[in-house]
Amino acid sequence: MQLLKLIARNPLRHKLRTALTVLGLVVATLSFGLLQTVVHAWYAGAEGASATTLVTRNATSLVFPLPLAYQARIRAVEGVSGVGYANWFGGVYKDPKNFFAQFAISGASYLDIYPDYLLGEAERAAFLRDRKGAIVGRKLADQYGLKVGDALPLRGTIYPGQWEFVVRGIYEGRRPDTNTATMFFHWDYVNEGLRKISPRRANQVGVYVVRIARAEDAAAVSGAIDRQFRNSLAETLTETEKAFQLGFVSMSEAIVVAVRAVSYVVIVIIMAVMANTMAMSARERLSEYATLKALGFGPGYLAALIFGESLLLALAGGLLGIALLFPLTAAVGAAMGTMFPVFQVAPATLPLQVLAALLIGVVAGIAPTLRAVNVNIVDGLRSIG
Structure with a gap:
């Protein structure tokens, strides 16, 4: 003492x-x-990635797209229980300083793969009905003062033009580390515009997100998907979502x-x-x-x-x-x-x-x-x- x-x-x-x-x-x-x-x-x-989610991209580089027709062929692979797709949009909201992630997605098939994005049934239905509809995360909504029903225009950079969206829902995160700073909208809406202004870029997507039934089947399913498109004009590289995310981290x-x-x-x-x-x-x-x-x-x-x-x-x-x-x-x-x-x-x-x-x-x-x-x-x- x-x-x-x-x-x-x-x-x-x-x-x-x-x-x-x-x-x-x-x-x-x-x-x-x-x-x-x-x-x-x-x-x-990478740490929040699901063990039962795979990402399929162009084997040459992520900057090269994949045909939209690949979706049905990937869905037919044994062990696959769901397929969605997404495109990085890269638009500008009001000012170039207002940077946030924006993805044009396949709609319900994409949202089904990410159950950590909590969205009310009414808001989900409204989003799926409206081809110009968009959903934003809670953090993004709070930062820019967005609420359901607000117009959310984006000036395209990768996809030129003025694109008009309407906020149809604000999603919450199931876990504290869920990303709620992203905007999602329909690829079909963007694709329609591309058919008019740049037909050669239409009907192509950035990545496919693939849901599998069992995490231990990841290697086998990845190999089966990539074998389907071997020696094609757009060969694929399929990897776990964690490996895909770590690829971005490795760049920095x-x-x-x-x-x-x-x-x-x-x-x-x-x-x-x-x-x-x-x-x-x-x-x-x-x-x-x-x-x-x-x-x-x-x-x-x-x-x-x-x-x-x-x-x-x-x-x-x-x-x-x-x-x-x-x-x-x-x-x-x-x-x-x-x-x-x-x-x-x-x-x-x-x-x-x-x-x-x-x-x-x-x-x-x-x-x-x-x-x-x-x-x-x-x-x-x-x-x-």
């Missing part, structure tokens, strides 16, 4: 230095958590690696600051440690005293940083809008922050502990700090 009192009181002997040290630890753990959250947001699409892998590296560099820097603080404290108390040794207190007691103080400071800063991470993440996510559709603290981030704080405390306490344990009593008593 006496040891715990000493550990608790020692940091208060230099309140300003202790406060600045804890503040540095708060900034470090907060920065570490936020950067880890950015990395998690990058991988959110250098950025992800850099962000992750910076998060650990922050910990190393604050570790050095913390070690310096503990070294200063040990130097000032050298005569006290020598006195304790003269009174018969062993090396274990001194080590517990120093490591206890170091861990106390590290945990105080770490826990405060963790507490502040949630409101900061919410604020940053709101400021970025739809840039990161899913931006929330991952469960794995919290133990990493605690582990980082403990590591800082342990490493910072090593040098001063060795000095205190090995100090000669006479030399220590002669020391004036």
